[in-house]
Structure formats: C-alpha cells, structure tokens
Amino acid sequence: MKSDIIIIGGGLLGCATAYQLSKLTDAKITLIERKDIASQATARAACLLTKSRTKLALMQMVQETYNAISELQQIFNDDLGYSQVGSITAVSSIDSHSAIEQLCHVASEFGLETQWLESDEVAAKLPWINADTITKALYVPTDAYIDSALLCNAYANAAKLNGVSIMTRVGVEAILSEANKITGVILSTGERIDAPIIINATGSWVNRLMHPKYGALGTTPVRSHFWISESKPDIFPINQPFAILPDAKAFTRPDVGGLIIGIRESKCISYDSSQWPNDIEDVHFSPDNGWMTLSENAALFEKYYTDIRSLGMAHYVAGPSCYTPDSMFLIGAMETTQGLYVAAGCCGGGVAMSGGIGKLMAEIVLGKECFVDKNLFNPMRFKNIDPYSENFRNQCAEARSNKKGG
Amino acid sequence: MFQIVFIKQVPSSTKIKLDPVSHTLVRSGVKMQANPYDLHAVMAAVEVKKQLGGKIVAVTMGPPSADAVLRQAIMYGADEGILVSDVLFAGSDTWSTSYVLSKVINHLGKGDILWFGKQAIDGDTAQVGPGVAAQLSYPQLTEMTKIVDLDEVSITVNKRTDFGYNIVKVPYPVVITVCKEANVLRSIALNDWERATCSSIQMMNASQLDVDVHKVGLKGSPTRVVGIAVPSVKNETVWLDHPARLGQIIKDLIDNEK
C-alpha cells in the first residue's frame, strides 16, 4: 500500500489534521487509529471552547476551531452537541485582578465581545454561586462547549468525504525511515504502508513511536479529571454559562441537570508513558476516585459554592492531558528526519485548539504560509530531555498545576 | 435495630478482553469495588434505620485491601465496618464463606436484619445469603424489590418470584437479599467520603471468630473450580437484510433465555 501522507492517531488532533489537510490538498491521506475514532483521551474531555486566551496566537487557533465547527455543522446538518452558553471568568482576590483585566484587554483587542458583570448579574446567570465572594467577573457571551467525540467523528467523517482513508482497529508498530527520510509504517497486521510524510498525533503514546530513534518529545500524560454532580436543574440550569474560577483552580460547566466541576490539584500527577497501556480504560487514574483532590480543594471551592461538601457526585471522569513544560503545544517538523511531523501536547486544550492545531499542521506539512507563528510550537524546543524521567515528568505536571484558566 | 450488611469486593468490570493473538485473557490492572447489589442492600438498611433507629454494620470477607468496600458502604450510610480477613480463608467457596459470615453474627450476638445483595457480579451464585440464613437458622427472603411495611418486630417486603411478586411478612431476625429495584443508589458527596475515610475498620480473623479451620479456605470448601474457559466470542457482524429476519433472531434469543 502507498499513501502520500499518513496520520497516526484518530483522536481530536489526528482527525482535525486530516480534515484541515484534506481541504488544502488532493494528496492521498491515510489516517490510522489503533482502536476507534475518539475512543481514548478525546472521550474524556471537559469540552470547553474558551475563546479568551492570554496569547493572540492561541485565540486565533480557537477561532479556527469555531470556524471548523460551523463548517462541520453545515456539512452534516448536526449541532455536534454544541452549546453556546457563554463563559464567566470570575475572581475573588485583588491579586487576580490584573490577570483578568489583561485577559479582557487581549480579548477585546482580538474583537471578542466581552462584558464585566456585577455580582447580581453573576448570581442571575449562575444560581448556585456565592456571588458576594466575586470581585470581578468577565463574561464572554459567545463561548460554547461541544461534545468532543461528536466533533472528532465529524472531523474524521468530513475528511473521509474529502477522500481521506480512515483505518481503525489497526495499530502502527513502527515508523520506517531510510537515510533520514521517512519511508512508511509497519502495521500491527504486519502490513507495510509506504509514505514520504508521517504525522504522529498519538497523544499519550507519541513518544512510544518516536523515542529514542527519532528524538524525544517534550510531553507526558498528566492526570486531568472532573466530577459530574447529581441532577439539580433548579440550581444548575442547563443553559448557564460555564465558569472559570482561577482562584479556586476550578471550572464548572452545565451537564444535563448537573454541574461538571473540574479542579486542578496543587500537585498534579504525571505518568511514565513508556509504561502506558494501549487502552486508557486500563489506566488506574485515581484509586480514591478523585475524592482526595476534591477534599484538598474543597476549602477553596467552598467560597463559591457553600454546599460543595454535601453535593452528591454522580460521576467521576479522569483522563490524560498531555502537558509540556511551557504549556504550549508541539506542532511541526521533527528536524531529525525528513517527512516526520508531530501534533501533540494538547495541554488540556485539545478540544478548543483542535481546529487551529489541525490547520497549522496542514500548513506546515504543505509548506504554506502559517496563520500563526509556528515557532511557538516547535516540537524540538526542549533539548536533551528524557521524556520518561521523573524529573521531566514533574516539569510537565507542574505546568498543569500552575495553570490558571480552564 | 441492629442491622448487618454483607459486602463483597468484586472487580469493577466483569468485561473480559481476549488477546486476539494469544487468545489469553487481558486484564491488565484490575480495579476493585463493592458489589453493586450490596450497595442497594446498604440503602435498604438505611431506609430501615431512618424509621427504627439503631446501628448498621458493614461486614466483608476478603484481603486487607477490601477495607475500601467497607468504606464505600459507610459512604452510603453504614455506621461502621468489620473486615474479616485471614489467609486461611483464601479460596473459600460459598459454603465456607457462609460459614465464616455466620460466625461473625455469632460473635456479634444477633442481628435483626442481615442484608445481602441478590448476588455478586463476579460469581453470580446468589448462595451466600441463604447459606448464612441456613447456618444461623434464620428465615430468608431472597430478591426483595421493596420494603412494604416495618415495625419493631417484623418486616413486610415485596419479593420477586419467577411468576410475579410475593408480599411476605417475617419477624426478626431475618436474612434479606436485595434487588437493584429496591431503591435508587444516591450520589455520594464529599462529606460521605470524608466520614468513611476517617472511620476505623475493625479486623477479625479466624481465631477471633472461633472458626473451625477445616471448614474454610480451599481445603475446607466442598466445591473446587477445576477449569476456566473463555466462551467463544463474536468476530464478524452478521448482516441482516430484512427486519423480519431480525425478528426471528430476537425471538430465538429470547426463547433461549427462558
């Protein structure tokens, strides 16, 4: 078998890349997924599409995701679980004011509709919240969330309509090269596919196919998790905005009558991906079902929601986010080998960034002018690292621990 | 009211994956949890306690790590937990397990209601509840779907039969096994978890329970598993071209189950 471009990985980054590439080229593209499309980390995301970011490039990338979503909604006549509820970023300490003002400033510069809310306005939008504790709240009415699995499948299906072949339930055993040039892959079936260009978008497994032969990628899986509360539609209305509470290291989102609550622990947990099983269903993220984290952070969250300790939790969802030490993605060419590219290290932003990451990846692969500065995401910017080492993993975990936004 | 709820630690999922190449079982890393039916039993005990007061003790027999399922029972409303653990118990079948658990009741004195889940999701035997009832000469009500009435001396419940329901009344003490229909599991809150985490678990071993060691463990168990096999699994979807054919298949499947 032969292909012009092989994309490995059928999660959000792989499928978005396939979609964006297929819009720009007639080259023969093959996407290979070991399980099913959207079956791994993608299926466990909290799915916030937060537009306001502290960096312009990131806002441009989120905008590409919104653009892609509306294209896909039209193609398939399907809302993809898209819900434009708006977002509220709320802070309760003077220390956080400059950060939120800066956020507002950058967002307005970018042309985003923003609005400062008074505490009674916050209370009206988020009936559960203790609005008195909030000193500043920024409302972005056009923010939305989506169903990540539906979005990912839509990327894949649209790519397929554009001629991309999608192979599922087939793994890639190895990436092949000769004289520092990519030549193809060997599949788990033993079959070989020849191709001069390979894009590795295998998320948590990205180093497994690369390291050490093609270099080390500066990312490792870090535990992310959220809870879904019992259904209480009177205080958790389905159309309430999602909320980002930097001072509680938390976010919330409505979910069929309940509230999704995501909390970032002060010390995040990273994993050695060389020991990672083939299916994240087999990873034991939290023997205590996350209660320990919730317990540790309850004092902070309590300021916003007094009844957090007695709120019944119906579900707990944990999954890997692939963090990098600087919380920026890895998108671009691997200088070690001609034809080898990577799209990884989503840093918890895979859903919101997917469209932009896919577009940037496509532009880089096709040698086109890039819509953002690709150097920000150079996959080889971390030198002399051992991605499996505890020291490096701690750096990635810290990047998540210190993150402020959603 | 003194109520005892028996909890079994079981794998969170009974899904078995078969390695497509080696045809061996793939179960890397097994998460354990309380048998879901047993949590419904805890909820039933809580319902009784709300009306009649008293105490609910959760009991499990298993390895030291099984204290987690006792804490799970405490989260759902049990007051305390007893972990019955001894290497001598390893490999106990349903008879030996019933024997040990009946010794726990002897040790505690007497229970008013002994609650069990209808069955465990790993073994599916539904034997231990009636086994304990027999060893203690308590009456047994299996497959309870609802508490109908309660007072200080007796309980009236709805129990499922193969043909419908029986409404039955029995004075205490009694063994009752609980179906999932009996109640809806409530959601656990952080308070519940914190209370369970702080609870101390009492340990009991064979000598404390005055157990005849010849009647427990692999040696003392009447039954022995002599083989385990994985049933053949499906490979290809059978495509049907007409709903009528699908109807036939559904009828066959349902008939076979009866």
Add this chain to the structure above:
Amino acid sequence: MKSNNSLIRLNEKSCTNCQSCIAACSYGALTFDVYPQFDFEACTLCNACVDTCPNNALHLYIPEDRYNQELIKDGDTIWVVVELNHGRILPVVFELIAEANRLSIQYRQPKKVVALLMGEHSEYLIDHLFKYGTDQVYYAHHPRLNLQLDEDYASVLADLAIKHAPSIILVGATSFGKAVSARAAALLHTGLTADCTALHIDPQSENLIQTRPTFGGNLIASIETKRHRPQMASVRQAVMKTLEPNPKAKGETIKISIPDDLLLSNVQIIRNEIRNTIFSLSDAQVIVAGGKGMKTKANFDYLNELASLLGGQVGGSRVAVDKGWITHDKQIGMTGLSVSPKLYIACGISGQIQHMSAVTSSDTIIAINNDPDAPIFQYAQFGILGNVEEILPLLIAELKMGEKMVDVFQFEL
C-alpha cells in the same frame, strides 16, 4: 514465587516469563518480577492463571492429607426436585429428569432417577413424572408444603437427603429453586453449583462436573464437589432437552409423611401476585436503546412498543437525553448507567466509546443504523442497515405476528 504457603506453585524451569498468567488474573493477585509474583491475600484460587499458562508451569497445590481421606460413600440415586407453580410442574423439571437419565448412564453402575415431589393433593402429578423418565417418586406430603416456603422445602430436602443419601440433587435454577438449594446445601454441608448450563460425569472419578457461566457470562467455569455428598446443582431453564414422553411408563412411588416439627418457617405470605416481573433499566435482561438516529421524540414510541413486546426496558444515549427524547435517569453510558442485559438492541446509536463502555458486557448486541461505518457495528453480533423509523415498524409487526413466547403455564402435561 515468593510465598511458600501459596497454594499456587510455579515450576520456574517451565516458566517462559510470557506473563499470560498475569493478564489472566481477574483479581490483580499476580505481578511480575523476574517470575510471576503472587499476592496470596488477593488470590481467590480461581485457577484462571493455572489454566492460562501455556507451559503448564503453574499448579494448584492441593495438600495431600485432605484427599487421602475416603470419600463419603456415594449414593445410588440422582434426585430431581420438583417445582410447582399453581399445581403445574415447571418445564425445567422435565428437562432435569432427562438430564438425570443422561448422567445415570455415564456411570459404570447406572443410578436410579428419583423425583422429589412436595405438597398435598399432588398425586395427580406423579404419572407425568414417570412419563418423562423418572424411575421413582418420593412424595413428601404435608399441607404446609403447598405454601412453597424456602425454609420448609430446604428442611425437607436436607432431611430426606440425609436419610436416603442421593449422589446428586438437581434443582431448576429458578428464583425459588436457587433459594431452596442454597439453603439446603448449607444445611447439608455440601457443594452447590448454581446456574449450570452443562453437566457430565467424569469417567475416572465419577464425580459430577458442573459447567456454569461466571463473571457475568464472560467466563465458563467447571466445578466439582470432590468429597462431599450429595453433589448439588441448580440448572438453567431451557438448556437441557426433555425426553420423549412414554405414556406407558410406570414406577415406584414412596409416600413420606412429613412431621410438623420439620416445617418451622415463620415467613407469612400475605399476597401472591402473578404478573410480569419488572426489572429496572440497570438490571434489565432486554434493553432497547435509542440514539441520535432516532431523529424525533415520537420515534421513541417504537422503542417503548418493542421493549414491552420483549419484556424489556428503554434507554437512551447521551444525545437522546440532551435532545429531551428520554429522561436523564435512562441515560446509558460513561456518564449514565452501565448495563449488562442478555440482549441489547441499539437503534440509531453510532457507538461512541462513552456509550459502548457501558454496554459491552451485554450478551448479544443488535444494531440498527443507517451508517455502515458506525462503530456500533464493531460491537454488534447482528446488524441491519437502514433508518430506524422504517425498520422498527416492520420489526414490531414481525414480533407481533408470531407472539408465541415460551410460557411456563402452557407446558403440555
């Protein structure tokens, strides 16, 4: 293997470190460090590792002293416990009589097939038992036995078994049969294997080998009661074939009067309702579920109709709940209920992992979907391609046409 008191032993010479034993352990009791390491506390001696080992390097160590003891003398009868429903014998009883006959001839010295009938004024049933292959009927009579209380049935069964020492006792794995047999086995201090789907006699030991599904049907276990007698098994309904009835068959009937002091149950039946039992969605045997492909709330009426025809429950995917086609408590999936029915009919459900992770324990999955590439078909044993609103009415019509589900009341006597 670290632990010497472990009952599972490793022959290190045969071990190739393939680690298949570790994967086979359902209880996480095996880890790997040079050789398989065994956590004796977590092990339940289920034998899966021993069975999986391709090199026969693992052995279940059975201390000799127990097995040098002589077996309690084996009995020369196989008993079948007769379960009645409103004066009629359940079909499973005839299946068990047939199976007892098949087991009997596997012995070097065939056993007699005995039916144990309990009740009062039940003589009229005895001829049916002979007609279907019983050699002898024990008719234990007392008016109280007509109440069919677990405690009384179990006492009588245990008492008679002690007196007459059968080799095997077979009971239908009905709700009542399972409750009675579990209680009787405890009284008799003997082994009981529940829900058997196959039985045979081991030619060497002449022990009963009992096969049953376990782990929600994901494993098949073979179980033996080595030294204790009687060997007790409850057997699933409709898995064994009945014998051709022989109208001329006759046999011996032994009438046994049961004394009052054996019947001490203090359970009082207040009311008995005969109606279809209802299982909640999480416990349902048949589930009909709808997803995005259902397109409208009105189309869920088809699912309700189909479910009621099949005695099942209706559920929905996340999308169906979001669209308001079905209530939140009926959501099946990662953020809803997990289910493990015998039959799962997925209508217009594409099969995202968030949904499938909660249904893959189902015995049989049938998928109706208009997208041949939908992941649901990767899981489904049977698939039909098309729009649900076209297929469901035809399917319902087909099921209505041939409404002749097995009915226990209509078994011909």
